[in-house]
């Protein structure tokens with residue numbers, strides 16, 4: 002392994018203020034790389050494919066907190082429901098209900114984030130701001146006792162234009178505060194803003210991020 006995971010993990014950590022949590026995105030990286038980060042004290046890891054996550058979960062220490070960050074099909078929820086710490090990519094009531102159902106079966110409450118679609122690229126999943134407001138207004142989520150909505154997740158467009166990235170994260174941050182006030186004012190758990198990846202997390206942190214999802218900078222280029 003040429004890429005020095007330990008060194009890069011420490012470098013990333015040194016750039017993060019106390020209140021920002023690091024989710025090390027380990028998708029497409031082997032368990033050996035995760036073990037290096039684990040030995041360095043990292044406990045929160047993110048994966049975007051159910052099968053890859055389940056395989057890694059089986060053979061790695063059980064005090065790892067796994068975050069699911071990819072598009073999650075409803076028929077895959079049952080596989081991760083027993084152990085997943087947070088599902089960051091909830092983008093429909095249907096998916097939320099499915100998570101609730103399987104969490105209940107396992108006697109758990111699963112933490113989730115609502116994924117926003119704020120980037121202009123059409124390929125992204127997630128709620129548009131209006132769809133997110135409508136989802137919350139409809140109120141069905143209030144009956145789901147085995148999921149806890151802890152905040153929002155968002156990705157900016159993959160562009161070099163820092164001002165555009167900043168304006169997209171600012172939209173997410175404004176929406177977070179709007180939603181917090183309107184639906185979650187009395188709920189301390191609703192506090193997370195998961196934005197920022199390797200190339201844009203510095204900007205994301207200027208826009209209120211509480212959780213950054215960093216893969217490439219820690220683990221090197223992904224091998225597909």
Ligand SMILES: *Cc1c(COP(=O)(O)O)cnc(C)c1O
Pocket residue numbers: 026028049070071156198199200214215216217218
């Ligand atoms: C892959 C991925 C990341 C990490 O991206 P890097 O550029 O490698 O840091 C973050 N968030 C999501 C949703 C991802 O799919």
